Amino acid sequence: MAILIPHIPSLLQLPAYLAWPLTVVILATLPIILYATYNLTLHPLRVVPGPKLWAATQIPYTLAWLSGHLPKVVHALHEQHGDVVRVAPNRLSFTHPDAYHAVRGHRKSGQGEHGKEPSFYFISTKNILGASRNDHTRYRRALAHGFSAKTMQDQQPLITRYVDLLMQRLQEKTTVDSTGAKETKGDATGRKEAVVNLAAWFNYTTFDVIGDLAFGEPFGCLEESQYHPWVEAILLGVKQFGVMTSLQWYWPGLLGLVKKLAPRGYIGRHTDMQAEYSRQRIARRLALDTERPDFVEAMTTAKASDGRTLTMEEMCSNARMLVIAGSETTATALAGAAYFLAKHPEVQRKLAQEVRSSFTSEAEIDFFSVNKLNYLLAVLDESMRMFPPVPNQLPRKSQVDDAICGYHVPGGTAFDIFPWAMSYSSRNFAFAQDFIPERWLDDSKQHFDKSRQSALQPFSVGPRNCIGKNLAYVEMRLILTRLIWNYNLAFGDDEAKEFLDCRSFNLWMKRPLNLRLIPITV
Template sequence: MVAITDTLMLSTDKPVMPRLAALLACLVLGYMMWAVIYNLFFSPLRKVPGPILWAISPLPQGLTQCFGTPHKTILALHQKYGDVVRTGPKSVSLLNHDAWRQVYGHRKAGQPENPKEPSFFQAISHSVVAADSENHTRIRRVLAGGFSAQSMIKQESLIGGYIDLFFERLREHHLSGKPIDVVKWFNYLTFDVIGDLAFGEPFGCLENSNYHTWVAMVFEQFKEIQMLAQLRRAYPTLNAAISPILQTFAAKKIRAHDELVEIKVDKRLALQSERPDFMDAMTAPGPDGKQKLSLKELQHNASVLIVAGSETTATTLCGITSLLCAHPRVLAKLRDEVLSAFSTEAEITLVSVQRLKYMTAVIDEGLRIYPAAPASAPRLIHQGGATICDTYLPQGTIVDIWHWPMYHSESNFALAESFIPERWLGDPRFANDNKDAFQPFSTGGRNCLGRNLAYAEMRLILARLVWNYDISFVNEADKDWVKDQQMWVLWDKPPLNIHLERRKDQ
């Protein structure tokens, strides 16, 4: 026993374990010091301007993204440091209008694309959003059928039925004299539409005048998504070690959402009927008679469609409604266009609203001021590196292009904080605007498939709204409703209560 004890003692009579712990602490401290020195003086990104603390550690950016106002912090950094800012040891943010083309744009033959940053899309890794180049092309080709012009015409009666029910509910509120919280009601409408298009049945939000429990869960999970995404991005090794624990205890809403998607997809597949919806497009057999998408791909793409096809459209409608109420001149001009274009409300259809030019300008300006997806969908610089916005970025660099900062930068848009739809209609005051900085539906080979459907749906709803009602704020404080909101991936929207007054000539 004494001999064993003696072997665990050094000549100084100190136990081995404390010395090993001290050695480990020295190694960790040494590694941290070397990381700081490397990131500041030897990293390929060392010449990219940015705050020192952000350059030496991913923690400042991660914390900023979890505090609710990262979009404003990123804009402030660009205003101080320029169009290319280092936001982490291996990440940069870009504000130059040409960044979209250089990072996201179509590639020449043989030129690799800048792939999606995988940690950001881990929860939907089998979707068209996260797929690698080969699988993206295959999945996108399958999904495209559900968003074609022919499909949109087939879907019009289905979408129109929910819009009719939406305006029936508005009339009930008007007759009761109650104001309407359009945040809730636009979400009721868009979730019911996408529920039917994706799963063959609505969520019953309009019917019950309330959120389905799953819809409420969609909103609640984004803080969890943001925190987990930042952990995976900042500390991938640590995330790999503790991810199972986090998934068990800190991501209950995300797991519950995934389980409900699986149930809904299974139920829709059991219908075995041809409906003019997205699931029909995704399950149609290929030339060989086999299903084009796997079950996991069906589930992940359905999950994407639920959020992308509902929350973003509803958010844009809320933002535009707020901006119209705050700008009576724009509201009057929009109403005049709608009233001059149609003789009856029945003439307002998904197809006919496409000719409303001022309406399109209002929507575009609303998306610029209040983009439904204000954050970045990060990319990785491809193998071999690339020169982006006159700055060399080595392969593996994480690149962010934030929508809100890009659209609110005076270097891209004159009077950037002002809501002026005329900027999209040739007004000479905005001749020097960098219009290509505006990419709310992304750009390149991975741009949003639902762009045309989203525009048609928003035009139709807004046209019928201003046809039927004069709208105004219940609370004048809501004039700044689109300002000072917090965001976790998407906006955390407060209520927006609106008065509805039936137009006197109706």
């Protein structure tokens, strides 16, 4: 190559003023061409089906990610190419249910864990989400007591208090004032229809609940009927996370450089705000020096097998992660359920019949009584299938050579499992585009092939599955039951009908969900 470079202009037989710029272009693009050629012809993953351009370079994957529609794009690729698709030179995506346990499940003794992909979890190394295997074990043990059955029973009064406040706020929206000067005339009971953004109200509730459990005090969202600034920072930081992650894919050091060159505080400012707020709240909770059934109590009393306790930094990071993971996802699942109930009145009528025939008063609805509502659970599961609380890939990276879903994968390969692509796969679910809660019922009169229903794993699987699964189900069941006990739901405007058409960067950038609350007494 060094011998040829001086002769390239003459070989091209072009004027020097054209030949040398062209030479520079050729030399600059040659590594890219060679890289793409290797990926297509010699790379160990070359036999895996998928679009050639995506196999050649990371660029199409990155652009789809930055568009906020990567889960839906990958779903289309799977429908075309099958259960295993090569979506980048060194990255595979799976929609076969077996992939969950192969990628994220418990592995045989002596086999290394398929660890979290560092470029995706770069801000979560000190908490349960992105920690190393050893630290994850330590964090999970410390938090386990806060999610035990006994502790959740003790937490019932705390959680119920916020659900009561949510119902009170919604009742205020549907109550005619003393002058009767409301847009919609109420009936003799003094109640009327009202249009409210239920997506926001669900967020207010779940953030207040998890804030109290994580920090010993709520964010005050329900009291003020608005987002707390820290909660707003979480929601505003979703898109910024997408940009930060894409930089990490190409060069881990690039993010630090961009943060230095960008306008002051622009990159990472939301993350820094959350971290500082977490430190302040944890310090305030520790200063109380009282026992209460919350996560701080669990973290400060638990010890690892070597006698170590969590550091202040680790407690703050874990508390911050629990707030994000334990509130936004639960609120999203509830919003999805409310949307589908408004869209499918026949399903809503069936659920209302179950709820309103199971209790004689609202006071009977509690943590335990909601467990007998089988159709309610089917509605929630079907809602999480069609609007996954976490739609994106949560990638892993192979630590050793392995065989997954019929393909040999070398160590260092990135693994994606998109819940959206899993849920909408025509190979996993019959009538995948249709909202059919009956598919989850054993006594359903409709016949559904359930051989691949394990494709629905909204709380993941394996040693790193969601520690808050039971808490999330309790909140969702309790809130949705009381909502349906009091109201019928209908679309309040055309924007609500487009609720699912939103972008995601790990979490959804949700649209407003303006629904009509119709008191059942009207």
